[in-house]
Amino acid sequence: MRIVFQIVQTHAKQRIPTVVLTFDTKKYFFNAPETLQRYLREHFIKFSKGSQIFLTQSSTDHITGLFGFLLTLYEQKMAFNVCLYGPPGLANYMDNIRFLFGYRILPYSVYDFASETPSKLLGIKTINLMEKVIGHQNYNKIFYKMNEYLSEVQKKNKAEINDAEENIKEGKYYKDELIEIHPVIVFPEGSQAKISICYICKPNKIQGKVIKEKVDALKVPKKFISKIIEAGEYEVDGVTYRAKDIKEDDYPSPVVIVIDCPSVEYIKSLCQDSIMAQYHESKINLADADVKAIIHMCPTEVLTHPEYIEFTSKFQKSCNHIFVNDNFTVDTTIDLTKQNQND
Numbered sequence: 001m002r003i004v005f006q007i008v009q010t011h012a013k014q015r016i017p018t019v020v021l022t023f024d025t026k027k028y029f030f031n032a033p034e035t036l037q038r039y040l041r042e043h044f045i046k047f048s049k050g051s052q053i054f055l056t057q058s059s060t061d062h063i064t065g066l067f068g069f070l071l072t073l074y075e076q077k078m079a080f081n082v083c084l085y086g087p088p089g090l091a092n093y094m095d096n097i098r099f100l101f102g103y104r105i106l107p108y109s110v111y112d113f114a115s116e117t118p119s120k121l122l123g124i125k126t127i128n129l130m131e132k133v134i135g136h137q138n139y140n141k142i143f144y145k146m147n148e149y150l151s152e153v154q155k156k157n158k159a160e161i162n163d164a165e166e167n168i169k170e171g172k173y174y175k176d177e178l179i180e181i182h183p184v185i186v187f188p189e190g191s192q193a194k195i196s197i198c199y200i201c202k203p204n205k206i207q208g209k210v211i212k213e214k215v216d217a218l219k220v221p222k223k224f225i226s227k228i229i230e231a232g233e234y235e236v237d238g239v240t241y242r243a244k245d246i247k248e249d250d251y252p253s254p255v256v257i258v259i260d261c262p263s264v265e266y267i268k269s270l271c272q273d274s275i276m277a278q279y280h281e282s283k284i285n286l287a288d289a290d291v292k293a294i295i296h297m298c299p300t301e302v303l304t305h306p307e308y309i310e311f312t313s314k315f316q317k318s319c320n321h322i323f324v325n326d327n328f329t330v331d332t333t334i335d336l337t338k339q340n341q342n343d
Contacts (some may be wrong), residue, residue: 003203005256007295007322008036008043015325016061016297019258020045021201023178029053029069030199030258036065037072049078052167052174054181055086056197056260056297058093067097071104079107080125083164085174085183087195088112091121095147103134106146111164113172113183113197122150123162129153179203184273188265196266200279201256202289208248215246252290255279261298264305271311280314293320300325 008018019030020040027048032055040047051073055062073079084090091110098105107130109123124130133149136142142149154161167176174181184198210225220228220241228234233242257279261270270276277283279291294315302308303323312321 008039017324019295026178027051031056031062032066032069033061034064037069047076047078050081053084054199058087058090074104081162082108084108084110087197088115091119095121109162109164114185114195120165122147125162126160129160182275184276186266186269189268196260196262198260199258202253205253206251208250210247220246252286252288254292255289257294259296261302264302267305267307281316291315291319293322296323298325
């Protein structure tokens with residue numbers, strides 16, 4: 001599996017870029033500033049089905065390009081299964097936006113992190129349900145209460161509903177078949193009214209290569225190799241085969257951290273966060289995870305603050321620190337898989 005992340009800035013003075021984490025079959029977008037979809041083409045980033053979108057904030061700097069992007073995905077038949085995640089109020093905002101964009105916004109599901117009460121917006125997952133809703137004689141009435149309507153459909157047939165909450169685990173983090181994404185909530189001292197969300201992206205470990213000589217020596221049936229690797233060990237005709245006996249050790253997860261610290265007032269909560277601290281050099285289990293890169297979307301006053309400098313020094317020296325703000329410009333593509341294999 002190939003894992004690549006790219007930083008896409010639309011102009012040199014843009015503090016908030018789009019970060020795109022790409023797997024072989026899926027993409028994860030962080031923030032959607034102005035003219036996003038145009039610059040994706042210029043950076044040779046193709047649209048894909050099942051994209052997941054994460055916002056660090058819901059300000060205009062972060063979401064101006066979101067709706068053009070969503071409409072483009074819909075036009076290219078790639079909107080189903082797309083979910084959005086972000087700060088409190090995002091689901092309500094997207095619900096109101098539906099009245100501007102109509103049925104083309106209906107496939108998308110939204111989930112708010114850090115809400116006092118669970119807040120989400122359901123989406124349509126299948127073309128059949130989309131056609132049924134649009135063709136319904138009471139379409140206008142349904143549209144005004146779409147979330148309630150889709151909730152009723154979900155009780156009867158979950159397969160027709162796009163529900164962003166399905167990927168949210170008990171620890172209030174995102175997890176699918178490829179990656180865990182942990183939100184880190186930061187806020188100014190003395191107030192939690194204006195939060196920003198940083199994201200720790202932890203892909204699955206990269207599997208070590210199967211060693212042909214060991215497979216042959218142990219006479220492993222070739223058609224069961226994938227099952228052995230997936231299960232760790234697997235029994236065939238009374239013989240138990242173990243994955244570790246036929247393959248190289250797995251590479252640790254190549255972690256990418258996206259930090260949005262908008263002012264010095266947010267530094268304290270970032271430095272004190274217990275989830276972020278697990279990835280400090282003194283605490284991280286290097287057999288499990290390796291912090292490859294940290295993207296700092298912070299103004300200069302934050303980057304040069306002594307407390308923030310001390311914070312960055314707590315990570316591994318091998319970590320790539322990428323700074324993006326009004327005084328820096330970056331056009332970066334890093335192949336995390338290649339880096340792991342070369343370490």
